[in-house]
Amino acid sequence: MRVISPATVSPLREGLRLRRMPEPCVVVIFGATGDLTHRKLMPALYTLMRLGMIPPACSVIGVARRPKTDEQFREEMAAAVLGPHASPADRALWETFAQGLFYVQTEFRDPEGYARVRATLERVDRERGTGGNRVYYLATAPEFYGEIVHNLGQSGLIERHAGQRDGRRPWLRVIVEKPFGRDVRSAEELNRTLLRVFRESQVYRIDHYLGKETVQNILVFRFANGIFEPLWNQHYIDHVQITVAESIGVEDRAGYYETAGVIRDIVQNHMMQLLTLVAMEPPVAFEADEVRNEKVKVIRAARRLAPDDVPASVVFGQYGPGAIGGEEVPGYRQEPRVAAGSRTPTFVAMRLFLDNWRWAGVPFYLRSGKRLPKRVTEIAVQFKQAPLPLFHDGARDPNLLAFNIQPDEGISLRFVAKAPGTTMRLRPVNMGFQYGTAFAGEELSAYERLLLDCMLGDQTLFTRRDEVEEAWALLEPVLTWWERSSPPPELQTYEAGTWGPPAAWSLIERDGRRWRRL
Amino acid sequence: MVIRIPDSPAPVDVRAIEREVNRLWQAASERPELAGAGGAPEGLTRICMLTLVAVARDASTLSRLTDVIQRLTPRYPSRSILVRCGATGSDELGAWVSVHCEGADRGRPRVCCEQIVLAAGGRALSRVPGIVLPLLVPDLPVYLWWGEDVPMAEGAAAEVARHLVAASDCLVVDSATTARPLTTLAAAAALAAPLTGGLRDLTWGRLTPWREVIAQSFEPAPMAAMLDRLERVAVAADATGSEADPIEALLLIGWLASRLGWEVLQGSAERHAGGIRVLCRRSGAAASPGSQPGETVSVEIRGGPGPVSAVELCAGGPDPACAVLTRGRRDDGYVEVEIRPGRGRPRRHTIPFAVPDDVALLAAELDLVTPSRGLARALDLVRRAVPGA
Structure with missing residues (x-):
C-alpha cells in the first residue's frame, strides 16, 4: 500500500x-x-x-x-x-x-x-x-x-x-x-535550516540503502509472513549480526573520509536503517509516518553507552597494507590526501542492546569496514539452539536467517539435516532465495526508485528528522570517546583483506558467539 | 550457457516419469561440467516456482513454446511439461525427460529445471490428463499455456483441454496466433472462468506498451481534458495476409472504450474492405467524470491481425485537436507522438516503446496471480461490437 x-x-x-x-x-x-x-x-x-x-x-x-x-x-x-x-x-x-x-x-x-x-x-x-x-x-x-x-x-x-x-x-x-550533519548539534542545525524554509513533509533525506529491494523486503518478509513474526523476539532469537563490508579503500574520497570515518560514513545512516527495519514493531499501516514512527522507536530503545562502557562495546580499527583479490593495496595512511598520522577509523565493531520487551537481552552486533575481504552487506538473525542435544554426531549449528542486501540480494535460512548414510551424521544446509533467480523483470535501481517515490510524494523510504537526530544521539558517546578521550584510545590496525582487528573478534567471542564467515 | 542433461531428452516409461526425473537429477549432480571451482562438486540449485504445462498439436508450435520456456528458466524456474497432443491418428504415447541448467554467472548459482515431454495421439490422448496430473508440483501454481485454438468441440482433444484447465490456476493463450482469435478468446474465457488466475492472452500483453503510451500521452492536464471530448478514434494494425480478425486492434479499442465508459451502439458495426467501423456512445457512467453522455464516438480499425502500428485520437468541441501515435519499426523502441491542435502548429515528441518478446510476455503473465479484469472488460466490449464474433 x-x-x-x-x-x-x-x-x-x-x-x-x-x-x-x-x-x-x-x-x-x-x-x-x-x-x-x-x-x-x-x-x-x-x-x-x-x-x-x-x-x-x-x-x-x-x-x-x-x-x-x-x-x-x-x-x-x-x-x-x-x-x-x-x-x-x-x-x-x-x-x-x-x-x-x-x-x-x-x-x-x-x-x-x-x-x-x-x-x-x-x-x-x-x-x-x-x-x-x-x-x-x-x-x-x-x-x-x-x-x-x-x-x-x-x-x-x-x-x-x-x-x-x-x-x-x-x-x-x-x-x-547524506551526511545529515556530523553530530547531534550539527544535525539539529541542518534540520532547523531546512525547516525554516521547507515543511518536514517536503524534505526527503535520501539514504540509497532504503531503495534496495532486499531492504524493503525485510518489512514484507516480517509482516507478510505469519511464520516468522511469532519467533521474532528475545524468546527465540539469540543475537543479530549486521555487516556492511567494503573491499575498496578510501579511493578519491579521502578529503571527506578523513573528517568522517566509518561511524559517520556508514553506521549513522545505512546501519541504523538496517537495524530499525529488522527490529521495529509492526506499523499500524504501511504509510510513511506510521513506518517511520516505529523505526524511530527502535533507536530510542537502544541503550545509550556511558563513556566507561564504550571500550567494552566498541572496537575501532584502521586498515594497514595488505592484499585484496591477490593484489597488494596500501594502508589507509599511505592513501593520497590522508594524513600520515591519521586516526580516522575505517572499521568499527560494536554491540548494542535494545531495551524493550521484544529485544531485552538480545545483543545486536554491528561491524563495518573498508578493505575487508569482500563487498557484502548482510543482516543475520541467529536463533537459539534446540533445547536438547538429541543427536551427538555432527553439527549443532543453530538456525540462521540471513538477509543478503548486496551484492546478491536474497534471503537464506540455515537448518540442520541428516547426511545420507547409516549413521546419524548432521550437516548444516542452506535454503536460499535470490532475487536475481526468482523474479522476472527489470528492477529499478535504488536512485531510480527513490527519485520516483519523491516525485510521487511518498516519504516512506526517506529518513525523518527525528530518526536522524536520535541516531546521532545514540552514537555521540562513541564518537566523543574516540575523538576526545585523553589519552586517545588505542587505534587497532588490521591488515587489508582481513575481517578487521583481533579485538573485533574478542568483542563477540567473549559473549560466547562468533562473527559469521561471509 | 545452457547445459542439458542428457544432451537430448531421454525416452522413458510413461509410468515412471517421476522416478526417471529423480534419477536424472542425481546424474546431473555428478556431471563434471557442473562442478564448482577446482573441480569440486558445488551441488545443483533446483528451484521451482510453478508448473508450466504447454500444449500444442503441431510440432513446430510445440518447438516454439519449448524455446520460450527454456529462455524463461533463469527468470521463472519451473517444472515444464510439454504435451504434443494428437497431431496424428496413431495411438502413440511417449515420454522424454531432461534437466537443463542455466550457466552460473556473476556469482549467481547455476539454476536447473526439469522438462518432461509427452507425445500422444489417437486413443492415447485420453491418457494424457492421467499422466500430467500426478506430475504437477504440489502446492505451487499451475499455468497451462495452450499454443493454438483451444479445442472446444466434442472429442478427445477437448476432453484433454477440459481436464488440464480444471487442474490449472491459469490458462494462457496467444489469440493473435490462432486461426479464429475472437472465437478462441471467448471460448478460452469461458473455460478459464472458474480458475483463480483466469485467462491470460499474450496478445493483450503486447498491448501493454500501447496502453502505457496512450495513458502517458493523456496525463498532462490539457491532454486529459481531450479524453472527455473524443469524437473519432482510428487504429491501424499490420496486415499479415491472414483473414483473421484484427484482434490486437480490437482489444485496444475494447480497452479504451471500457476505461472511458463508452457503450457500443447495437447494430452500428460494419465490416468493409480492410477494416471494421463501429459507433460508440458515452454512457455517462464513465471513469472520466467530464464525459458528456449520449455523444457518439466513431471508431475505425484498418488492417489485419498483426501488431498495432498507429493510433489516432481526435477530440471535438471548442478546442479540437488530434493526437497521433505512430510506432517506428519493431525494434526502434519508441513511438512518435504528434499533437495536432485545431489552431497553431503541430507538436511532436518521442515516447519510449519497448516491444516485449514472447519470453517477457509470458514472464509478465506469470507475475500475476489474479484474473486480468482489463482483458475481460475489453473482450466483453469487443464481442458486443463485432458482428459474428
Missing part, C-alpha cells in the same frame, strides 16, 4: 504497472557538474523516462559554479548516460529527454544566480507544461546546504501556496543527500 496524494489518477492507468504517474515537474540539481549527478542522478532520471515511469515533460535544471551552456550540459550528460555505443533508439529517446535539460551557472551564495534559476524555471513551466512542480536536489558538498536553502527561501523559489492551477497546487520537495 502506497501513500497516494490527491493528484488525479488517469482512468487509463488501471492494470498498468504504475497506478499513478508523477505529474510533470522540474528537478533542479544543485551540484550538477559533480560525480553524483553524472553517475547516479542523470542516469536514473533518464532510465525512468525510458521506462515510461515519468512524463516526457519532466525537465532538469543543472545548477553549478562552472560556466557552461545548455548545449554543453546536454552533451556532457549524454556522454555520462549513453556512452559511445548507444543504439539509434536510445539516441532518439535521449533527444526527447535532452530537450528538457537546462543549465544555470552560479556561485551558490550569489542571489543573482537564484534569479536566473527562477527565470529558467518559469520559462520551463511555460514551454514544457511542468506546472510549477519542483524537486530541489542538494547534490553538493554538505557545507553548501545551508547557503542554498537560505537563498532558495530568499529568492522566492519556495512559495508554498503559489500558483493555483486547475484547482491544484503545485508541489515542491527537496532531496538532501
Whole structure:
C-alpha cells in the first residue's frame, strides 16, 4: 500500500504497472557538474523516462559554479548516460529527454544566480507544461546546504501556496543527500535550516540503502509472513549480526573520509536503517509516518553507552597494507590526501542492546569496514539452539536467517539435516532465495526508485528528522570517546583483506558467539 | 550457457516419469561440467516456482513454446511439461525427460529445471490428463499455456483441454496466433472462468506498451481534458495476409472504450474492405467524470491481425485537436507522438516503446496471480461490437 496524494489518477492507468504517474515537474540539481549527478542522478532520471515511469515533460535544471551552456550540459550528460555505443533508439529517446535539460551557472551564495534559476524555471513551466512542480536536489558538498536553502527561501523559489492551477497546487520537495550533519548539534542545525524554509513533509533525506529491494523486503518478509513474526523476539532469537563490508579503500574520497570515518560514513545512516527495519514493531499501516514512527522507536530503545562502557562495546580499527583479490593495496595512511598520522577509523565493531520487551537481552552486533575481504552487506538473525542435544554426531549449528542486501540480494535460512548414510551424521544446509533467480523483470535501481517515490510524494523510504537526530544521539558517546578521550584510545590496525582487528573478534567471542564467515 | 542433461531428452516409461526425473537429477549432480571451482562438486540449485504445462498439436508450435520456456528458466524456474497432443491418428504415447541448467554467472548459482515431454495421439490422448496430473508440483501454481485454438468441440482433444484447465490456476493463450482469435478468446474465457488466475492472452500483453503510451500521452492536464471530448478514434494494425480478425486492434479499442465508459451502439458495426467501423456512445457512467453522455464516438480499425502500428485520437468541441501515435519499426523502441491542435502548429515528441518478446510476455503473465479484469472488460466490449464474433 502506497501513500497516494490527491493528484488525479488517469482512468487509463488501471492494470498498468504504475497506478499513478508523477505529474510533470522540474528537478533542479544543485551540484550538477559533480560525480553524483553524472553517475547516479542523470542516469536514473533518464532510465525512468525510458521506462515510461515519468512524463516526457519532466525537465532538469543543472545548477553549478562552472560556466557552461545548455548545449554543453546536454552533451556532457549524454556522454555520462549513453556512452559511445548507444543504439539509434536510445539516441532518439535521449533527444526527447535532452530537450528538457537546462543549465544555470552560479556561485551558490550569489542571489543573482537564484534569479536566473527562477527565470529558467518559469520559462520551463511555460514551454514544457511542468506546472510549477519542483524537486530541489542538494547534490553538493554538505557545507553548501545551508547557503542554498537560505537563498532558495530568499529568492522566492519556495512559495508554498503559489500558483493555483486547475484547482491544484503545485508541489515542491527537496532531496538532501547524506551526511545529515556530523553530530547531534550539527544535525539539529541542518534540520532547523531546512525547516525554516521547507515543511518536514517536503524534505526527503535520501539514504540509497532504503531503495534496495532486499531492504524493503525485510518489512514484507516480517509482516507478510505469519511464520516468522511469532519467533521474532528475545524468546527465540539469540543475537543479530549486521555487516556492511567494503573491499575498496578510501579511493578519491579521502578529503571527506578523513573528517568522517566509518561511524559517520556508514553506521549513522545505512546501519541504523538496517537495524530499525529488522527490529521495529509492526506499523499500524504501511504509510510513511506510521513506518517511520516505529523505526524511530527502535533507536530510542537502544541503550545509550556511558563513556566507561564504550571500550567494552566498541572496537575501532584502521586498515594497514595488505592484499585484496591477490593484489597488494596500501594502508589507509599511505592513501593520497590522508594524513600520515591519521586516526580516522575505517572499521568499527560494536554491540548494542535494545531495551524493550521484544529485544531485552538480545545483543545486536554491528561491524563495518573498508578493505575487508569482500563487498557484502548482510543482516543475520541467529536463533537459539534446540533445547536438547538429541543427536551427538555432527553439527549443532543453530538456525540462521540471513538477509543478503548486496551484492546478491536474497534471503537464506540455515537448518540442520541428516547426511545420507547409516549413521546419524548432521550437516548444516542452506535454503536460499535470490532475487536475481526468482523474479522476472527489470528492477529499478535504488536512485531510480527513490527519485520516483519523491516525485510521487511518498516519504516512506526517506529518513525523518527525528530518526536522524536520535541516531546521532545514540552514537555521540562513541564518537566523543574516540575523538576526545585523553589519552586517545588505542587505534587497532588490521591488515587489508582481513575481517578487521583481533579485538573485533574478542568483542563477540567473549559473549560466547562468533562473527559469521561471509 | 545452457547445459542439458542428457544432451537430448531421454525416452522413458510413461509410468515412471517421476522416478526417471529423480534419477536424472542425481546424474546431473555428478556431471563434471557442473562442478564448482577446482573441480569440486558445488551441488545443483533446483528451484521451482510453478508448473508450466504447454500444449500444442503441431510440432513446430510445440518447438516454439519449448524455446520460450527454456529462455524463461533463469527468470521463472519451473517444472515444464510439454504435451504434443494428437497431431496424428496413431495411438502413440511417449515420454522424454531432461534437466537443463542455466550457466552460473556473476556469482549467481547455476539454476536447473526439469522438462518432461509427452507425445500422444489417437486413443492415447485420453491418457494424457492421467499422466500430467500426478506430475504437477504440489502446492505451487499451475499455468497451462495452450499454443493454438483451444479445442472446444466434442472429442478427445477437448476432453484433454477440459481436464488440464480444471487442474490449472491459469490458462494462457496467444489469440493473435490462432486461426479464429475472437472465437478462441471467448471460448478460452469461458473455460478459464472458474480458475483463480483466469485467462491470460499474450496478445493483450503486447498491448501493454500501447496502453502505457496512450495513458502517458493523456496525463498532462490539457491532454486529459481531450479524453472527455473524443469524437473519432482510428487504429491501424499490420496486415499479415491472414483473414483473421484484427484482434490486437480490437482489444485496444475494447480497452479504451471500457476505461472511458463508452457503450457500443447495437447494430452500428460494419465490416468493409480492410477494416471494421463501429459507433460508440458515452454512457455517462464513465471513469472520466467530464464525459458528456449520449455523444457518439466513431471508431475505425484498418488492417489485419498483426501488431498495432498507429493510433489516432481526435477530440471535438471548442478546442479540437488530434493526437497521433505512430510506432517506428519493431525494434526502434519508441513511438512518435504528434499533437495536432485545431489552431497553431503541430507538436511532436518521442515516447519510449519497448516491444516485449514472447519470453517477457509470458514472464509478465506469470507475475500475476489474479484474473486480468482489463482483458475481460475489453473482450466483453469487443464481442458486443463485432458482428459474428
